[in-house]
Amino acid sequence: MQVVKYTFQQHGDERGQLVALEELKDIPFEIKRVYYMYDTQEGVRRGYHAHRNLEQILVCIHGSCKILLDNGTERKKVFLEKPYEGLYVPSDMWREMYDFSDDAVLLVLASACYNEEDYIRDYQEFVDYVRKKKK
Ligand code: T46
Secondary structure, eight states, rough: OOEEEOOOOOOOBBBBBOOOBBBTTTTOHHHHHEEEEOOOOOOOOOOEEESSOOOEEEEEEEOEEEEEEEOSSSSEEEOOTTEEEEEOOOOSSSEEEEEEOOOOOOEESSSSOOOOGGEEEOOHHHHHHHHHHHH
């Protein structure tokens, strides 16, 4: 399983840094939604689901956190701590987010609007779903 991480261009000068993200240029899809999580409490693990039809880029724009990715057969752990790095999370990928630092802000750019019906929240259902699709 290949983990795809983007390193965004940093526009730095004596004033500091700036990162600009444009759809279909820096981000490989049209951005339909942006959300972010912060004030995540110690020991909290979020996610525990996959999406049937959703691409996302996760950017930890402040602090750090870890992401577990699972495609139904393989698992990979990714550490996010750089505001200029984005983790690509495709459809059919189980994800869990954990080990958030106190100051973590996790920004997510998504290819579709919020749709609860797109979520697979049961792990066994997810595994069965991806196996069936592969056949
Ligand atoms: C994902 C990971 C990385 C909305 O109303 N609109 C939204 O766009 C989102 C994302 C959430 N919500 C509501 C639904 C829940 O009542 O916000 C609440 C928390 O959402 P959820 O428990 O799904 O959050 P996470 O952190 O488990 O998962 C989120 C995304 O839902 C998910 O798509 O890939 O972040």
